Amino acid sequence: ETGVTQSPTHLIKTRGQQVTLRCSSQSGHNTVSWYQQALGQGPQFIFQYYREEENGRGNFPPRFSGLQFPNYSSELNVNALELDDSALYLCASSSLQDFYGYTFGSGTRLTVV
Amino acid sequence: DQQVKQNSPSLSVQEGRISILNCDYTNSMFDYFLWYKKYPAEGPTFLISISSIKDKNEDGRFTVFLNKSAKHLSLHIVPSQPGDSAVYFCAASKNSGGSNYKLTFGKGTLLTVNP
Numbered sequence: 236e237t238g239v240t241q242s243p244t245h246l247i248k249t250r251g252q253q254v255t256l257r258c259s260s261q262s263g264h265n266t267v268s269w270y271q272q273a274l275g276q277g278p279q280f281i282f283q284y285y286r287e288e289e290n291g292r293g294n295f296p297p298r299f300s301g302l303q304f305p306n307y308s309s310e311l312n313v314n315a316l317e318l319d320d321s322a323l324y325l326c327a328s329s330s331l332q333d334f335y336g337y338t339f340g341s342g343t344r345l346t347v348v
Numbered sequence: 349d350q351q352v353k354q355n356s357p358s359l360s361v362q363e364g365r366i367s368i369l370n371c372d373y374t375n376s377m378f379d380y381f382l383w384y385k386k387y388p389a390e391g392p393t394f395l396i397s398i399s400s401i402k403d404k405n406e407d408g409r410f411t412v413f414l415n416k417s418a419k420h421l422s423l424h425i426v427p428s429q430p431g432d433s434a435v436y437f438c439a440a441s442k443n444s445g446g447s448n449y450k451l452t453f454g455k456g457t458l459l460t461v462n463p
Contacts, residue, residue: 239391268449277352277437277453278392291449325391337451339384339391 237262239328239340247346253314256343258326260307264338265330266290267309269301272323272342284309316347351375352440354454362462367425369457371438374419378440382451383412383423386435395436396423428461435459 240259248254260267266285270278280293284303298314307328313320323342353372361367371381379400384392398405398412398421405412411424425432438454 266449270451270453275455277354277439277455278451280450280452283449285449293450327391337394339393341389341391 239326239338241324241326241340241343243343244341245344245346247348248316250316250318250347252316253312254316254345256311256313256324256326256345258309258311258328258340260309260328261338263330264328265307266328267303267307268327268329268337269309269311270325270327271295272325273319274322278325281311313345318347321345321347349374350454351378352438352452352454354436354438354457356457357455358458358460360460360462361428363430364427367423367428367432367459367461369423369425369436369438369459371421371423371454372419373421373440375440375442375452376419377442378452380441381412381414381421382439382441383410384437384439384453385432386437386456392437425459428459430461430463433459433461 242257268283269281272278281295282292283290287303300312302310325342326340327337329337351374382397383395385395386392396407396410396412398414414421435456435458437456439451
């Protein structure tokens with residue numbers, strides 16, 4: 236049974252650029268959620284995808300968008316990067332509403348300069 | 349507005365003693381609570397949870413207590429081991445109507461267990 240894999244592990248981008256982060260779900264999971272963890276903060280919910288559709292969204296602007304593919308992998312896209320977007324981005328896969336099976340990846344550390 | 353609060357950024361205990369990590373919440377709609385543990389360079393891992401219909405849940409060395417009237421929960425680790433040293437996050441969810449897609453996390457408490 237494979238876990239959740241995120242790529243890349245680290246990334247440095249310039250303000251105004253666009254970035255795509257990737258996540259491969261754990262086998263058997265059909266739901267993917269993305270969280271942003273700023274330094275010294277807890278993870279904050281960005282959005283969740285179920286069956287390739289957005290299933291809920293947190294308080295993030297539209298320049299944060301996502302995709303889920305038929306194989307349940309997912310992408311997080313952020314346009315017009317701002318310095319405050321610097322954070323650890325965590326992907327979590329699960330079966331819908333099964334928090335016991337909420338498996339997090341190790342995250343992508345994004346630095347915006 | 350921080351709906352889930354962990355007011356102690358850090359806690360240090362001796363090996364073998366009890367560790368008590370605290371969490372307060374403000375949203376009375378929360379009815380399912382979880383604790384996650386996070387080591388550096390790893391994602392959070394699920395530790396233990398409790399539904400609002402209970403006031404205690406135990407799993408080995410880990411026990412979570414819920415006081416709904418005070419909107420307070422705590423995680424007890426007995427006995428504490430050096431391998432328990434990690435950041436512990438409290439999280440909450442509204443588990444109603446099948447809309448429980450979102451976890452609200454606290455800022456975390458860094459637990460250090462000294463040998």
